[in-house]
Amino acid sequence: MAKEIDPHASMAALFGSRVRRLRIAAGLTQAELGEKAYVVGSRITQIERASGARPTLELARALDEALGADDLLVDLWPYVYREAFPDWSRAFIAHSERAVSIREYAAHVVPGLLQTEEYARAVLSLDVMLSGEEQLEERVAARLGRQDRLRSPDRPELWVVLDEAVLRRPVGGWAVMRGQLAGLLDAAAEPHITVQVLPFDEGGHGAMGGSLTVLTLPDGTDVAYTEGADYGQLIEEPTEVERYADIYDRLRAAALPPLMSLDMIRSVLEGNRGASVPSRSQRRRLAHKQLQQSSGWQLRRGGRRLPRPRPRP
Structure with missing residues (x-):
């Protein structure tokens, strides 16, 4: 049996631990949860082990809905995202x-607090370290979320x-x-x-x-x-x-x-x-x-x- 990751190690580890516990409580395998969240089962493995790319906000929402987590995973996501920053x-x-x-x-x-969605997307797309469209949309969502x-x-x-x-x-x-x-x-x-x-x-x-x-x-x-x-x-x-x-x-x-x-x-x-x-x-x-x-x-x-x-x- 795979060793459960320490949820205190990082916010990504805490997120993965919560996903694993909710999945087991729901009686789902990683492959079954992946199918419900529209990702491959190996992606669920990465999330539960806090390895690989961090989950996007869209994926956090899909997991939350699939596991009936009542926004627990969505609420945790900003902290996981923020962890990538210095x-x-x-x-x-x-x-x-x-x-x-x-x-x-x-x-x-x-300033980010006053940016429109289109302007924020244009500004954030200029980052030479951007890995792709998915990461761009993730950053746009996070920036607009802070305006709330x-x-x-x-x-x-x-x-x-x-x-x-x-x-x-x-x-x-x-x-x-x-x-x-x-x-x-x-x-x-x-x-x-x-x-x-x-x-x-x-x-x-x-x-x-x-x-x-x-x-x-x-x-x-x-x-x-x-x-x-x-x-x-x-x-x-x-x-x-x-x-x-x-x-x-x-x-x-x-x-x-x-x-x-x-x-x-x-x-x-x-x-x-x-x-x-x-x-x-x-x-x-x-x-x-x-x-x-x-x-x-x-x-x-x-x-x-x-x-x-x-x-x-």
């Missing part, structure tokens, strides 16, 4: 899923600063890009999401090496994450995090005010690729005007809107 990436994803505030500067592409938190009761405040290059680069072609720009406008209409654009004429800045994210966790502590084309770094040391938070605050201050940013996104969407950017003095005047008009709200550093206290009668 330690620092997994830690960042885990922090993101419980952050109360997410402040992000995007240098090259729209923006619609949940414990949704975080999301403040995104987009480099102007993000708007100008037609990832996936202009049809895909137009859908993405429209998606940004829709997202920015939500009260917990703010989008700004950092125009080219602002010149150099402290985050030019790549994208930057600052997360505020439920206990009030912050962590930072920087990412380039082929690297990522999670920063947790308080002094270093404070330095990156300051860099982000400068980017946010230099970016176009939110309403002007949306006007620029709308202009690019409408096909005006050469849309002019207002001068800095015009921006300052408009920003001052918007602040005067935005009665009833004030901003704190983390981007969360807090109601101003009303004067007592």
